[in-house]
Amino acid sequence: MLGRTAVSRGLLQSKALGYAATPIRCRLFSNSKIIRTTSTKEDPTPLTKHIRDTILATGPISIAKYMQLALTSPVGGYYTQGQVFGRSGDFVTSPEISQMFGEIMAVWYVLHWEMLGRPQKTAFVELGPGRGTLMADMLRASKRFPDFIKSIRSVHFVEKSPELRKLQHEKLGCAPESTKNVQDKNDQGTPAIATAGIGAGNIDVHWYDLLEEIKLESDCVPLVMAHEFFDALPIYKFEKGAGDLWSEILVDVAESSTKATDASSKVGTAANTSEQNKHNSDFKYVRSRNVTANAALLLRDQKFSSMFDKGDHIEVSPESAHIMTQLAEWISANKGMGLIVDYGQDWTQGDTFRGIKNHKFDNPLSSPGSMDLTADVDFSYLRYAAKDKASCFGPVEQGFFLHSMGIQARLQQLLNTTRDSSVQKSLVDCYKRLTDPNSMGRIYKVLAVLPKDSSAVPIPFTPPTTEELNKPKVEKIVK
16 A cells, blocks of 8 residues: 555645735634624615515525525525635635645545555545635646546536536636536536546546436446535524423514514524624524424434533534435445535534625625525534444544645645745745634544445544444533
């Protein structure tokens, strides 16, 4: 097996790629404040009107339904629009901060491709690829390992947004003449398949709406990446009441006199919700008076009753569990491997739902479609969904993962390629953002997924202890 040192050395021999020296903020905003405005409300957007009409017709909706509409609705959902990443967008992800992130991820896949016996056919699969920056960096870094890049037959993106598909198409250098667009008269110009100009040889790039649409050859090994994918999936939110009964926190129109209880004074989120409900919002939180069907279905497990007290809040993402189950089964069936990188904790939390706009926290119920909506990932929930279907390792903190995989050596190599002090400072600043515990190094976690029958332990993870295997999958909320 090729050792980590040899693989890292191959990467370190490569030349520095183009690099922006301007400091960039990441998606984590620990010191940001809510944006407030006292100006008169503007006329509602088509999306706001659509959500209002939906609520007025059916009653208050779940936070999951609100997120789905605000992020992906064809009438103005956030991800259906143009530039949402980078300095001109609302947030910056790790790959946008530095090329080093994607390069280190590529090294991890090369190492574990070696551990699998160097399979001759592989395919990169990325869920929620953003602008395509991470995949572009991984393909560039993979060129340093000729046998590995030769094994990559295709790239598969799970991406619904037509605008983001076009950005990914451009980022991977796909030629127009190689591109086939989706067959939809209302969605013209959206790529479905193309040939990438990045990498060695002709690598086909395919786009899908759903993971289950991907079809690989039986002897092709999937190399899966899900970076900041699960945090944007819809969540349901509940509050425990008397007698182990759970109320659901719902979204209502701001001026409604619905029979559900107004929750503005008690429902917390990543920012103070009672303040959010008072400022520039067309919608408000309400608490259901009775147990909803969602609460009865999603909180059936006894652990929810035994580990939480009256007044506790929890956030649950059944869509995350569904996709994780699919992913685990798929990786095991195809002898693949996967990395999940996201921000969150290894336990259930209750108040992390927030909006992000112009690189600051904002009221998630204000101006739907104008901001990103996210919630911390519950890694224990993902691991539980993969139980008996695949082997999960971690999560470990992103800073630990990157350091273990050699990011400091890569930083030194890049520093040696330039004498420009401003570029060197930018490189160091970006390295710190990715690894510093007070920035992205601790809150971002990395979870590895291998086939159920695999005896390998992925680097830099360690086998779970008996105590870890037996610990509860949901932990008490720390208020």
